[in-house]
Amino acid sequence: MADDAVIDTPEHAPVVTDGGVRRRDFINIAAVSAAGVGAVSVLLPLVSQMAPSADVLAESSTDVDLASIQVGQGIKAVFRSQPLFVRRLTPKEIAAADAVPVASLRDPETLAQRTKPGKTEWLITMAVCTHLGCVPLGIVSTENRGEFGGYFCPCHGSQYDTAARIRKGPAPKNLEVPDYAFTTDTAIKVG
Amino acid sequence: MSFPWAQHYKPSHPLMVYLDEKLPLPRFVYNAVGAGYPVPRNLNYAWNFGVLAGFCLLIQIVTGIVLAMHYASNAGIAFDSTEHIMRDVNYGWLLRYAHANGASAFFAVVYIHIFRGFFYGSYKPPREMIWLLGVVIFLLMMATAFMGYVLPWGQMSYWGAQVITGLFSAIPLIGGALHTWLLGGFAPGDAALNRFFSLHFLLPFVILGVVILHIWSLHIPGSSNPTGVEVKTESDTVPFHPYYTAKDGFGLGVFLILYCAVVFFAPNQFGHPDNYIPANPMQTPAHIVPEWYFWPFYAILRAFTQDFFIIPAKLMGVLAMFSAILVWFFLPWLDRSPVRSGHYRPLHRKFFWVLVIDVLALGYCGGAPAREPYVMISQVLAIYYFLHFLVILPIVSSLEKPEPLPFSITEAVLGKDDHAVLTA
Numbered sequence: 001m002a003d004d005a006v007i008d009t010p011e012h013a014p015v016v017t018d019g020g021v022r023r024r025d026f027i028n029i030a031a032v033s034a035a036g037v038g039a040v041s042v043l044l045p046l047v048s049q050m051a052p053s054a055d056v057l058a059e060s061s062t063d064v065d066l067a068s069i070q071v072g073q074g075i076k077a078v079f080r081s082q083p084l085f086v087r088r089l090t091p092k093e094i095a096a097a098d099a100v101p102v103a104s105l106r107d108p109e110t111l112a113q114r115t116k117p118g119k120t121e122w123l124i125t126m127a128v129c130t131h132l133g134c135v136p137l138g139i140v141s142t143e144n145r146g147e148f149g150g151y152f153c154p155c156h157g158s159q160y161d162t163a164a165r166i167r168k169g170p171a172p173k174n175l176e177v178p179d180y181a182f183t184t185d186t187a188i189k190v191g
Numbered sequence: 192m193s194f195p196w197a198q199h200y201k202p203s204h205p206l207m208v209y210l211d212e213k214l215p216l217p218r219f220v221y222n223a224v225g226a227g228y229p230v231p232r233n234l235n236y237a238w239n240f241g242v243l244a245g246f247c248l249l250i251q252i253v254t255g256i257v258l259a260m261h262y263a264s265n266a267g268i269a270f271d272s273t274e275h276i277m278r279d280v281n282y283g284w285l286l287r288y289a290h291a292n293g294a295s296a297f298f299a300v301v302y303i304h305i306f307r308g309f310f311y312g313s314y315k316p317p318r319e320m321i322w323l324l325g326v327v328i329f330l331l332m333m334a335t336a337f338m339g340y341v342l343p344w345g346q347m348s349y350w351g352a353q354v355i356t357g358l359f360s361a362i363p364l365i366g367g368a369l370h371t372w373l374l375g376g377f378a379p380g381d382a383a384l385n386r387f388f389s390l391h392f393l394l395p396f397v398i399l400g401v402v403i404l405h406i407w408s409l410h411i412p413g414s415s416n417p418t419g420v421e422v423k424t425e426s427d428t429v430p431f432h433p434y435y436t437a438k439d440g441f442g443l444g445v446f447l448i449l450y451c452a453v454v455f456f457a458p459n460q461f462g463h464p465d466n467y468i469p470a471n472p473m474q475t476p477a478h479i480v481p482e483w484y485f486w487p488f489y490a491i492l493r494a495f496t497q498d499f500f501i502i503p504a505k506l507m508g509v510l511a512m513f514s515a516i517l518v519w520f521f522l523p524w525l526d527r528s529p530v531r532s533g534h535y536r537p538l539h540r541k542f543f544w545v546l547v548i549d550v551l552a553l554g555y556c557g558g559a560p561a562r563e564p565y566v567m568i569s570q571v572l573a574i575y576y577f578l579h580f581l582v583i584l585p586i587v588s589s590l591e592k593p594e595p596l597p598f599s600i601t602e603a604v605l606g607k608d609d610h611a612v613l614t615a
Contacts, residue, residue, distance in 0.1 A: 052371060
């Protein structure tokens, strides 16, 4: 009630500081602030528990032996519980990848940028479509490789070329190249 | 809500009198779905589907709770525990088939309920809030159904989880981190399966809560009716019980015949054989599709294959898919015609049927493989879908000359014969 003026009678006069702030205002703000901070600090673990746990985050690296992979062949390895494409390109596939004008690509990268120096024939990428995460087809030559001879994602029709670059369909990016290094001439360590 | 002529609850048994003083629950039921709720006398069978949807929710909650007594939400044994339910648990096959097909039945019923709303303009004032709550229920249903489909941890479950959570990775800047946070990992696994199970158990009760709000807000203006003319006098209404309890009971019988026919004779008709293969993170099935009730929206998602100005195709598809449902929230303000019912709107009802065909065709394309000509057809259909709501509806509501409305529901039902008007 607006005219409930009890607290304004002289014996109940609110304590007003110089700035015109009543003690009760201060108590209100302090109490609500404390409750707010409390609520946020309770929310933090509730939100954070959804993030990857320590055992999931404990990254592992994967060693892949390339010795048995012939030119034109490819294998599917596992890296961080996701599939990984390891493909040995044919000279024809390398030439096809190099022949594409880089500026015309949705995610412009050359084959050389996506492989290691002197190891252009080894195309190592995640086998996770950058659209919605399906495993594309085409690591084996008998599978559908799409119009560009690389990979074809059956879920929504994204097509990758022989450098695993996105050429057609809804995917926004090229297949991701993970961190890896050649430990010997015929072996790599991914991660 | 009540019209002044609503019947009053009068308990006669001493126990009921006592209960009415202490906790008037029977009075609440009487006024909600009993003789105390006056309902337009002219409701047709399209008005059965609200009750049917409520019944489907009940089927899902009851069968779901008992299935949860046997299911194990651990990625290592989830698939086996589902097979354990199918093979070893007493009547487990029945419960699981009833639950899986219950989801299909729930969506079928709710789609008819929604399209009933489209045709009869049920979303118009004073019933906007009922409509908005209904769209919220539909979104919750979609989330619940998706997470439920992941639980058997078959190939379709796994790749469905991968693709649907992948939608969130389309969000600029935070998408990747959000995706990882939602899954609790970099790919679907134990963490994702457990949280989906937890939420799949919770959300139906959230739906139940919103359903109660939906019915609460319905009871303020009262049910709409096929003429779209508001109730004027007592002769326009009949008590919900026994008139519509009987009519809904008949509809429920027909529904149960169809539902049981599917559960007992074609329980896998709406499923995918691939989901009887255990989840394999290394191999995507050649043709992954969601359940049939998501097909129209899935077709819209896939219709975007080219970047749209600065927006990447992936984000565009995701935005379009969500917008296809979110646009329903604006329906009460997009359709400005003062006439509700399609019966009196010659243009609106034609475009309504075009929309029905458009959505059915989108559904067909959504279930088809991601190749031409389906992609191109989906593009045309998706454009028409948005044109319908954003352009056609507003224009039709301003251009159209509605047909004359009856003076009242009674007149619409009985003609102008004064002697036929009920006065009791």
